[in-house]
Amino acid sequence: MTEYFFRTEQLAVGYREPLIGEIEIRLKKGEILTLLGPNGAGKSTVLKSIARQLAPLGGTVWLGEDCVERMSGAALSRRMAVVMTERLRAELMTCADVVATGRYPYTGRFGILSEADRRAVREAMELVQVAELWGTDFAKVSDGQRQRVMLARAVCQEPELLILDEPTSYLDVRYKLEFLSLLQKMRREKGLTVILSLHELELAERISDRICCLNGRYVDRIGTPEEIFVPGYLKTLFGITSGSYDEENGSMELAAPRGEPEVFVIAGGGSGRAAYRRLQREGTAFATGILFDNDLDIPAARALAARVIEAEAFGPVGRRQLADARECLDACKRVLCCRRTFGVYEEANRELLAYAKERGKEMEIL
Amino acid sequence: MRGERRRRYIASFLLLAAAAVLCLILNVCIGSVRISLPEMADILRGSSQDRTAARILYDIRMPRALAALVLGGALALAGYLLQTFFHNPIAGPFVLGISSGAKMTVAIVMVFLLGRQVRVSTAALIGAAFAGAMLSMGVVLLMSRSVEQMSALIVAGVMIGYICSAVTELIVTFADDADIVNLHNWSRGSFSGMTWENVAVMSAVTAAAFAAVLLLAKPMDAYMLGEAYAANLGVDVRLLRVRMVLLSSLLSACIVAYAGPVSFVGMAAPHLVKRLFGTAKPVVMIPACFLGGSVFCLFCDLLARNLLAPAEIGISTVTAVFGAPVVLWIIGKRGKERAV
Incomplete structure (x- = not known):
């Protein structure tokens, strides 16, 4: 059983009413899993439940040997970081300040940063290539930069598992590619396991080791990109009735x-x-x-x-x-x-x- | 970058501390009876022959100035807590109706007990004010579940304030003639008539609350990013929220019990301080807000006592003159930011 770094057992999620049940995800260390599905299919709900933002309605989430539900907030925060769709509120904060909030689980009573913390902030920003934004007001950076600063913040938290809810949604094509390349780099250099949701099918096909397809009622299919991108499948999953999507070529008309x-x-x-x-x-x-x-x-x-x-x-x-x-x-x-x-x-x-x-x-x- | 920031914090703290000391001295010296600096020094050393001046200094001016210092700080701190809690820059104990709620229960208790010739202890007043503050806070919290917009929440708070004030007016009308004068003055907000005993109790309550708030500095820091991020950083958001509500209510109650509702300090002072320090970090903001509120209140009380001397202006009148423009400025600025 322990060969998997992350797994869910009969996980059921939803807001009071169960939305999706029997979620069985298994991931090895360093794998990237993408949640795919139409709007309202429950991608965010699943991510929130895994990240313990939302109490699961049943089942368990395992991180290594530990049951996520039973971990203390402090212990979990050292192992799991999130980049949510909700905008982070940052009043009078520079980008470095925002990244530094990732050090929260490691600082003392009053949250004062040590020299080591500051070094971690700098390293994270360099890794994500936003070091030049160190002293820039977070409110004034572009969407692409903001998303990368958020990634640096998550990296700075030194997690083993990274959860990202639609991280590329507001980015233009250049930033989309840059952002996902960064994720691959994180995975290679830090052995990060990543769970994310995407709307861009062509990107999901390229970055994911595994894809989990949700249709709003249950996990419809879970597997490698080759297993998901078979003719006709995504058209059914997304209920495409007007126009067409060609799974093999990734073209849509x-x-x-x-x-x-x-x-x-x-x-x-x-x-x-x-x-x-x-x-x-x-x-x-x-x-x-x-x-x-x-x-x-x-x-x-x-x-x-x-x-x-x-x-x-x-x-x-x-x-x-x-x-x-x-x-x-x-x-x-x-x-x-x-x-x-x-x-x-x-x-x-x-x-x-x-x-x-x-x-x-x-x-x-x- | 770091050194520069630290220098700014130190300079700002020194500036506020100097302003507080200056205002404190001015408040003690200036009034219908002027006391010069050498005279004050003499009185403090106990070598003065002027008994009247000594009485004025000890019994009237010093407790009043110290009360303005402590309560002003408490008010700004309560405002800062509420602004953080609601992620709303124009929240404050007064606009959210919390002060008015406290005022209402205090009025009820005072009229009820005074009517039975029972002496009202200050602890009972704080207790009553706390109950009222929690009552208003409860309604505001219920409203905040259904309203998303910050302006709608403020409107709801103002309405709660009106309701509580109306009830207070009604109660005051039924009070005995002798009480009315006192109650009326107090229900408009005033630092007059403070005793050393008052100062001792309010200082103790405020100091305890201040220490408790300071211990929340770190989770508040994470909370300011948004609930989801705070939770991911290991903060027990629910527990933090409960503590913030209790502490802000306690601080608001403490002010209302002694000085009645004082407007705009809780709303404006944190902003001015934020601009001065150029940060919103709680660990800096908590002591800074306190000092800022003290200076703000001392200054306003100085004007309230002296502008139309020997008559006094209500403290809220003065704080509104200086505080309301700050609020307008915040609203204007936010509108502009959203447009960008």
Whole structure:
């Protein structure tokens, strides 16, 4: 049993009414677990219950050999640190002051910082690369900086387990990446075990060792990213009804235009995606082809086109597909060609373009 | 950075202490009968021939000045506790109706006992005031569960204050003629008529409360970050909140029992002190607020006694003149910060 550093046993959480029960999480030291699920699925509730902000309605949380519920506040604070979504109130505090609050479990009666405490603050700030914000007013730093200062504060608490509730939500893409890179660095350098909730699926897929999916009633699935990001699963978990999410490629598209195709798009090699999305915005239904089934255009084409003429990758395009494409093109009013030149294996698309010209279709060549 | 901060703390403390001493001396010397510094020194040494001046100094001015010092400090400390408790910069015993609640129960007890010719001990008065303060505090706490906005909570507090004041007025109306004068003066807030016994009791209560608050400095520091963070840092938030409520009520009660409700000191003094020190750290703020409140009250009482001498102005009138602009300034500043 002890090979796991963190585990929950039949944990049930909720505010008075049980929201989610039978939560069984097992984590080894140094692993990163992400909670995933739609808004209101109970991610924060689970995190709060683990962090003992909220009394569990049943079950136990184990940190190493110790039951979290029975630990004293002081003992727990030395082993677990949190970064919550609630803004930390900091009146007249510099960033260093905020980070220094992480030393609270280690200071004496009046909370006066020792030389060692100050050193820990400095180290934490250097690790998270916010040392230059030492004397800056915490209220005046940007969202990205604030989140990193909060991380430094948590690190300074010298925890074994770090809990973060949607730490990247208000960050722009650069800060999102920087923040998660920092988490990986913490894990590598300090052996920190991390439990966090994220809204960004693509980031969750990349950073997590394990992912726990919540749907608001129970733990729907828990496993490695490969086990979670299987076709169709996240669409069900998040109840996506309008538009689509492609688990394998991490791409998402808005809802496909309805109706019979009016435009035929000749594409390939990623040249067609922009055109597909433009047509989607215009609300024009379209068909596209002929695409190899590993083409860069395929995810968007499958999500948006009324019909996709596909050919098996690494092989020649068969007569069948060409005939299908011609037939499909005949039914369209307009042809859009996204290819300037055609490569050796695109002979079929060249023929298709020639056919379209011959039939006197309204042409647009990009 | 550290040295600079420490220098600022020391300089600020020295400034406040000097101001307190200066105000104390001025309060003792200035009045309808002026006592010069050499005269005061003579009286203190016991070598003065002027018996009247000695009586004024010992029996009237010194207890009154010391009371202003102690109660002013207690008031600012109570305000600071409440501001921290509610995470609300304009909280204070007066605006939240806590002073008025204490005033109401004290009035009830005084009228009831005086009507039966029973002498009211100061301990009983503090007890009554504490009960009233807790009563108002209870209502404010109940309100704070349902109102999120800081302004709504303050409005609720002001309303509670009005209700309590109305009840007090009613009681005072029913009191005997002889009591009315005293009660009326007191219910408007005044440092007059302090005795050495009063000063001794209030000092003891305030000193005990002050020490207890100082012991809460560290958990309060964590609490100021927000409840969730405090809990994660190992603070027993519920216990801390209970202690803060009890101590702020006790301090407010102590003031009301002796000086009646004094407005704005609890609200304004902590802010001025915060700006002066450039920090909100409780371990610095607790003694600093106390000193700041003392200076504020001594200064205001000096004006209250002398501006229209020989008539006296209610202490709250003077504190409002200096305190209310501070509150307006805070509100304006917060509005601006939120807009950014």
